[in-house]
Amino acid sequence: xxxxxxxxxxxxFFLFSFSFVSSAVGxxxxxxxxxxxxxxxxxxxxxxxxxxxxxxPIDIYLKAEGDISQFTIVDPVxxxxxxxxxxxxxxxxxxKTFKVEFVPxxxxxxxxxxxxxxxxxxxxxxxxxxxxxxxxxQVNIAVVSPVEKSSVSASMxxxxxxxxxIIFLIGFLLIKKKNSAxxxx
Amino acid sequence: xxxxxxxxxxxxSLLSNVNVDVTIKGxxxxxxxxxxxxxxxxxxxxxxxxDAGMIPxxxxxxxxxxDIGNKLATNLAGGEASHFRFWIDIPSxxxxxxxxxxxxxxxxxxx
Numbered sequence: 001x002x003x004x005x006x007x008x009x010x011x012x013f014f015l016f017s018f019s020f021v022s023s024a025v026g027x028x029x030x031x032x033x034x035x036x037x038x039x040x041x042x043x044x045x046x047x048x049x050x051x052x053x054x055x056x057p058i059d060i061y062l063k064a065e066g067d068i069s070q071f072t073i074v075d076p077v078x079x080x081x082x083x084x085x086x087x088x089x090x091x092x093x094x095x096k097t098f099k100v101e102f103v104p105x106x107x108x109x110x111x112x113x114x115x116x117x118x119x120x121x122x123x124x125x126x127x128x129x130x131x132x133x134x135x136x137x138q139v140n141i142a143v144v145s146p147v148e149k150s151s152v153s154a155s156m157x158x159x160x161x162x163x164x165x166i167i168f169l170i171g172f173l174l175i176k177k178k179n180s181a182x183x184x185x
Numbered sequence: 186x187x188x189x190x191x192x193x194x195x196x197x198s199l200l201s202n203v204n205v206d207v208t209i210k211g212x213x214x215x216x217x218x219x220x221x222x223x224x225x226x227x228x229x230x231x232x233x234x235x236d237a238g239m240i241p242x243x244x245x246x247x248x249x250x251x252d253i254g255n256k257l258a259t260n261l262a263g264g265e266a267s268h269f270r271f272w273i274d275i276p277s278x279x280x281x282x283x284x285x286x287x288x289x290x291x292x293x294x295x296x
Contacts, residue, residue, distance in 0.1 A: 026198060028198065028200065028201070032203050032293070032294040033203075033294050053198055053200070088198060088199070088200050089200070090200060116293060118291065120289065120291075132287060132288070132289040132290070133195075133289070133290050133291075134289060134290070134291045134292070135291070135292050135293065136291055136292070136293035137293075138293055138294060
Protein backbone atom coordinates (compact mmCIF):
# COMPACT_ATOMS: atom_id res chain seq x y z
CA UNK A 1 0.00 0.00 0.00
CA UNK A 2 1.38 3.39 -0.89
CA UNK A 3 0.24 6.71 0.48
CA UNK A 4 1.72 9.86 -0.95
CA UNK A 5 1.10 13.35 0.33
CA UNK A 6 0.23 14.67 -3.10
CA UNK A 7 1.82 17.87 -4.26
CA UNK A 8 3.39 18.49 -0.91
CA UNK A 9 6.30 20.75 -1.50
CA UNK A 10 8.55 21.31 1.39
CA UNK A 11 10.73 24.26 0.72
CA UNK A 12 13.16 26.37 2.54
CA PHE A 13 14.48 29.62 1.26
CA PHE A 14 17.63 30.61 2.98
CA LEU A 15 18.61 34.21 2.60
CA PHE A 16 22.04 35.51 3.36
CA SER A 17 22.44 39.21 3.34
CA PHE A 18 25.57 40.78 4.70
CA SER A 19 27.24 43.98 3.68
CA PHE A 20 27.67 43.84 -0.08
CA VAL A 21 27.21 40.11 -0.41
CA SER A 22 23.76 38.65 -0.80
CA SER A 23 22.84 35.14 -1.73
CA ALA A 24 19.71 33.07 -1.49
CA VAL A 25 19.82 29.30 -1.30
CA GLY A 26 16.65 27.30 -1.41
CA UNK A 27 15.81 23.67 -1.96
CA UNK A 28 12.47 21.94 -2.40
CA UNK A 29 11.42 18.32 -2.57
CA UNK A 30 8.24 16.50 -3.44
CA UNK A 31 6.65 14.47 -1.98
CA UNK A 32 7.27 15.69 1.54
CA UNK A 33 6.00 12.54 3.24
CA UNK A 34 5.35 9.00 2.09
CA UNK A 35 4.13 5.78 3.71
CA UNK A 36 5.00 2.51 2.00
CA UNK A 37 4.54 -1.20 2.41
CA UNK A 38 7.43 -3.10 0.83
CA UNK A 39 7.79 -6.85 0.49
CA UNK A 40 11.01 -8.16 2.04
CA UNK A 41 13.54 -9.15 -0.60
CA UNK A 42 11.85 -7.04 -3.28
CA UNK A 43 12.79 -3.66 -4.72
CA UNK A 44 10.49 -0.64 -4.41
CA UNK A 45 11.49 2.31 -6.56
CA UNK A 46 10.32 5.88 -6.00
CA UNK A 47 11.06 9.21 -7.63
CA UNK A 48 11.67 12.45 -5.75
CA UNK A 49 11.44 15.79 -7.52
CA UNK A 50 14.12 18.16 -6.21
CA UNK A 51 14.31 21.79 -7.23
CA UNK A 52 16.27 24.94 -6.58
CA UNK A 53 14.53 28.13 -5.50
CA UNK A 54 17.72 30.01 -4.80
CA UNK A 55 19.29 32.48 -7.18
CA UNK A 56 22.24 30.43 -8.46
CA PRO A 57 22.77 26.91 -9.78
CA ILE A 58 23.70 24.60 -6.91
CA ASP A 59 24.88 21.06 -6.44
CA ILE A 60 22.27 19.15 -4.54
CA TYR A 61 22.93 15.72 -3.11
CA LEU A 62 20.48 13.22 -1.79
CA LYS A 63 20.99 10.77 1.03
CA ALA A 64 18.93 8.57 3.28
CA GLU A 65 19.02 9.07 7.03
CA GLY A 66 17.54 7.08 9.89
CA ASP A 67 16.41 3.45 9.96
CA ILE A 68 15.76 3.33 6.23
CA SER A 69 19.36 4.18 5.32
CA GLN A 70 20.46 0.54 5.70
CA PHE A 71 18.42 -0.55 2.67
CA THR A 72 18.08 2.60 0.60
CA ILE A 73 19.95 3.35 -2.63
CA VAL A 74 19.94 6.83 -4.16
CA ASP A 75 20.71 7.43 -7.83
CA PRO A 76 22.19 9.79 -8.79
CA VAL A 77 23.68 11.02 -5.56
CA UNK A 78 24.42 14.55 -6.76
CA UNK A 79 22.95 16.74 -9.49
CA UNK A 80 23.51 20.35 -10.44
CA UNK A 81 20.14 22.06 -10.57
CA UNK A 82 19.35 25.40 -12.17
CA UNK A 83 17.23 27.87 -10.18
CA UNK A 84 13.52 28.12 -10.80
CA UNK A 85 12.51 31.18 -12.80
CA UNK A 86 11.03 34.00 -10.73
CA UNK A 87 8.37 34.54 -9.67
CA UNK A 88 8.31 30.99 -8.40
CA UNK A 89 5.24 29.11 -9.52
CA UNK A 90 3.98 25.64 -10.13
CA UNK A 91 4.60 23.46 -12.04
CA UNK A 92 8.30 23.18 -11.29
CA UNK A 93 10.33 23.85 -14.43
CA UNK A 94 14.00 23.16 -13.71
CA UNK A 95 13.68 20.49 -11.04
CA LYS A 96 15.34 17.12 -11.46
CA THR A 97 14.27 13.66 -10.48
CA PHE A 98 16.26 11.40 -8.20
CA LYS A 99 15.48 7.70 -8.18
CA VAL A 100 15.42 6.06 -4.79
CA GLU A 101 15.30 2.30 -4.31
CA PHE A 102 14.25 0.60 -1.11
CA VAL A 103 15.63 -2.94 -0.92
CA PRO A 104 14.81 -4.45 2.48
CA UNK A 105 16.37 -7.84 3.17
CA UNK A 106 14.17 -10.84 3.90
CA UNK A 107 15.37 -10.78 7.52
CA UNK A 108 13.80 -7.32 7.93
CA UNK A 109 10.23 -8.47 7.46
CA UNK A 110 7.59 -7.74 10.03
CA UNK A 111 9.12 -4.45 11.14
CA UNK A 112 8.52 -0.78 10.43
CA UNK A 113 11.32 1.56 9.50
CA UNK A 114 11.31 5.33 9.40
CA UNK A 115 13.74 7.93 8.22
CA UNK A 116 14.20 10.75 5.80
CA UNK A 117 15.39 11.29 2.27
CA UNK A 118 17.39 14.47 2.61
CA UNK A 119 18.27 16.83 -0.24
CA UNK A 120 21.13 19.15 0.71
CA UNK A 121 22.29 22.15 -1.28
CA UNK A 122 25.33 24.22 -0.47
CA UNK A 123 25.38 27.98 -0.34
CA UNK A 124 28.81 27.85 -1.98
CA UNK A 125 31.31 30.67 -2.18
CA UNK A 126 28.68 33.37 -2.60
CA UNK A 127 27.85 33.24 1.08
CA UNK A 128 29.62 34.62 4.12
CA UNK A 129 29.09 31.29 5.84
CA UNK A 130 29.93 27.79 4.68
CA UNK A 131 26.33 26.88 5.21
CA UNK A 132 24.11 24.23 3.73
CA UNK A 133 20.40 24.11 3.44
CA UNK A 134 18.23 21.10 2.92
CA UNK A 135 14.81 19.62 2.88
CA UNK A 136 13.73 16.25 4.11
CA UNK A 137 11.05 13.96 2.83
CA GLN A 138 9.77 11.77 5.63
CA VAL A 139 9.55 8.07 4.78
CA ASN A 140 7.81 5.36 6.75
CA ILE A 141 8.18 1.81 5.46
CA ALA A 142 6.46 -1.31 6.73
CA VAL A 143 8.41 -4.34 5.54
CA VAL A 144 6.13 -7.34 5.07
CA SER A 145 7.11 -10.93 4.46
CA PRO A 146 6.38 -12.63 1.12
CA VAL A 147 4.28 -15.16 3.07
CA GLU A 148 2.00 -12.41 4.35
CA LYS A 149 1.61 -11.05 0.87
CA SER A 150 0.88 -14.46 -0.64
CA SER A 151 -1.50 -15.39 2.16
CA VAL A 152 -3.39 -12.17 1.54
CA SER A 153 -3.51 -12.99 -2.15
CA ALA A 154 -4.64 -16.55 -1.44
CA SER A 155 -7.45 -15.37 0.82
CA MET A 156 -8.56 -12.89 -1.82
CA UNK A 157 -8.62 -15.64 -4.45
CA UNK A 158 -10.60 -17.88 -2.09
CA UNK A 159 -13.13 -15.10 -1.50
CA UNK A 160 -13.55 -14.51 -5.24
CA UNK A 161 -13.98 -18.23 -5.94
CA UNK A 162 -16.53 -18.52 -3.11
CA UNK A 163 -18.43 -15.55 -4.51
CA UNK A 164 -18.50 -17.06 -7.99
CA UNK A 165 -19.73 -20.38 -6.63
CA ILE A 166 -22.55 -18.65 -4.76
CA ILE A 167 -23.57 -16.67 -7.86
CA PHE A 168 -23.47 -19.86 -9.94
CA LEU A 169 -25.64 -21.73 -7.42
CA ILE A 170 -28.19 -18.91 -7.22
CA GLY A 171 -28.36 -18.76 -11.01
CA PHE A 172 -28.69 -22.50 -11.24
CA LEU A 173 -31.53 -22.55 -8.72
CA LEU A 174 -33.34 -19.69 -10.48
CA ILE A 175 -33.12 -21.46 -13.86
CA LYS A 176 -34.29 -24.72 -12.30
CA LYS A 177 -37.22 -22.98 -10.66
CA LYS A 178 -38.15 -21.30 -13.94
CA ASN A 179 -38.00 -24.58 -15.84
CA SER A 180 -40.15 -26.42 -13.32
CA ALA A 181 -42.69 -23.58 -13.40
CA UNK A 182 -42.79 -23.83 -17.21
CA UNK A 183 -43.40 -27.60 -17.05
CA UNK A 184 -46.36 -27.12 -14.67
CA UNK A 185 -48.04 -24.88 -17.25
CA UNK B 186 26.15 41.86 12.66
CA UNK B 187 25.78 45.50 11.78
CA UNK B 188 23.12 47.39 13.72
CA UNK B 189 20.66 45.80 16.07
CA UNK B 190 18.95 43.52 13.60
CA UNK B 191 19.84 40.28 11.96
CA UNK B 192 19.92 39.88 8.22
CA UNK B 193 19.95 36.11 8.39
CA UNK B 194 16.69 34.35 8.00
CA UNK B 195 15.21 31.13 6.83
CA UNK B 196 11.81 31.21 5.23
CA UNK B 197 9.35 28.76 3.80
CA SER B 198 8.50 29.43 0.17
CA LEU B 199 5.00 30.38 -0.84
CA LEU B 200 5.14 27.32 -3.10
CA SER B 201 5.02 25.11 -0.05
CA ASN B 202 1.64 23.65 0.80
CA VAL B 203 2.75 22.14 4.09
CA ASN B 204 4.00 23.72 7.30
CA VAL B 205 7.59 22.91 8.15
CA ASP B 206 9.95 22.58 11.09
CA VAL B 207 13.56 23.69 10.70
CA THR B 208 16.41 22.04 12.58
CA ILE B 209 20.13 22.81 12.57
CA LYS B 210 23.43 21.01 12.99
CA GLY B 211 27.06 21.98 12.48
CA UNK B 212 30.60 20.73 12.12
CA UNK B 213 33.81 21.65 13.91
CA UNK B 214 35.73 24.64 12.58
CA UNK B 215 39.06 23.41 11.33
CA UNK B 216 42.35 25.10 10.50
CA UNK B 217 44.91 22.49 9.53
CA UNK B 218 45.42 20.32 12.57
CA UNK B 219 43.69 22.81 14.86
CA UNK B 220 39.99 22.98 15.49
CA UNK B 221 37.32 24.84 17.39
CA UNK B 222 34.61 22.51 18.55
CA UNK B 223 31.19 23.04 17.02
CA UNK B 224 29.79 23.48 20.52
CA UNK B 225 31.56 26.84 20.70
CA UNK B 226 29.14 28.13 18.09
CA UNK B 227 25.77 29.11 19.49
CA UNK B 228 22.59 30.37 17.88
CA UNK B 229 19.23 31.89 18.71
CA UNK B 230 16.20 32.39 16.54
CA UNK B 231 12.99 34.33 16.55
CA UNK B 232 10.06 35.09 14.29
CA UNK B 233 10.97 38.76 14.78
CA UNK B 234 14.08 40.16 13.11
CA UNK B 235 15.12 42.39 15.97
CA ASP B 236 13.88 40.29 18.86
CA ALA B 237 15.64 41.43 22.04
CA GLY B 238 15.64 37.83 23.21
CA MET B 239 18.24 36.83 20.63
CA ILE B 240 21.24 37.27 22.94
CA PRO B 241 24.19 35.03 23.83
CA UNK B 242 22.74 34.26 27.26
CA UNK B 243 19.74 32.54 25.68
CA UNK B 244 21.60 30.96 22.79
CA UNK B 245 21.89 27.24 22.07
CA UNK B 246 25.07 25.39 21.19
CA UNK B 247 25.37 23.82 17.79
CA UNK B 248 25.85 20.06 17.75
CA UNK B 249 26.86 17.57 15.10
CA UNK B 250 23.36 16.08 14.96
CA UNK B 251 20.14 17.84 14.08
CA ASP B 252 18.90 19.26 17.37
CA ILE B 253 15.28 18.14 17.34
CA GLY B 254 14.83 19.37 20.92
CA ASN B 255 15.65 22.94 19.91
CA LYS B 256 14.15 23.73 16.53
CA LEU B 257 15.18 26.85 14.70
CA ALA B 258 11.61 27.21 13.51
CA THR B 259 8.44 25.31 14.28
CA ASN B 260 5.35 24.92 12.14
CA LEU B 261 6.51 27.56 9.68
CA ALA B 262 3.83 28.23 7.06
CA GLY B 263 4.53 29.17 3.45
CA GLY B 264 5.70 32.77 3.32
CA GLU B 265 6.74 32.90 6.97
CA ALA B 266 10.32 33.50 8.12
CA SER B 267 12.47 32.78 11.13
CA HIS B 268 15.40 35.05 11.91
CA PHE B 269 18.55 33.92 13.61
CA ARG B 270 21.91 34.99 14.97
CA PHE B 271 25.16 33.16 15.56
CA TRP B 272 27.93 33.65 18.10
CA ILE B 273 31.26 31.97 18.47
CA ASP B 274 33.26 31.55 21.65
CA ILE B 275 36.96 31.28 20.91
CA PRO B 276 38.75 29.34 23.66
CA SER B 277 41.67 31.15 25.23
CA UNK B 278 44.95 29.97 23.82
CA UNK B 279 43.36 28.96 20.53
CA UNK B 280 45.99 28.91 17.77
CA UNK B 281 45.48 31.72 15.29
CA UNK B 282 44.37 30.62 11.85
CA UNK B 283 41.67 30.67 9.23
CA UNK B 284 39.07 28.30 10.62
CA UNK B 285 36.43 26.85 8.34
CA UNK B 286 33.31 25.01 9.33
CA UNK B 287 29.74 24.74 8.23
CA UNK B 288 26.22 24.40 9.46
CA UNK B 289 23.22 22.75 7.86
CA UNK B 290 19.64 23.82 8.27
CA UNK B 291 17.06 21.22 7.39
CA UNK B 292 13.36 21.65 6.93
CA UNK B 293 10.82 18.88 7.03
CA UNK B 294 7.07 18.70 7.05
CA UNK B 295 5.84 19.57 10.52
CA UNK B 296 4.47 16.67 12.52
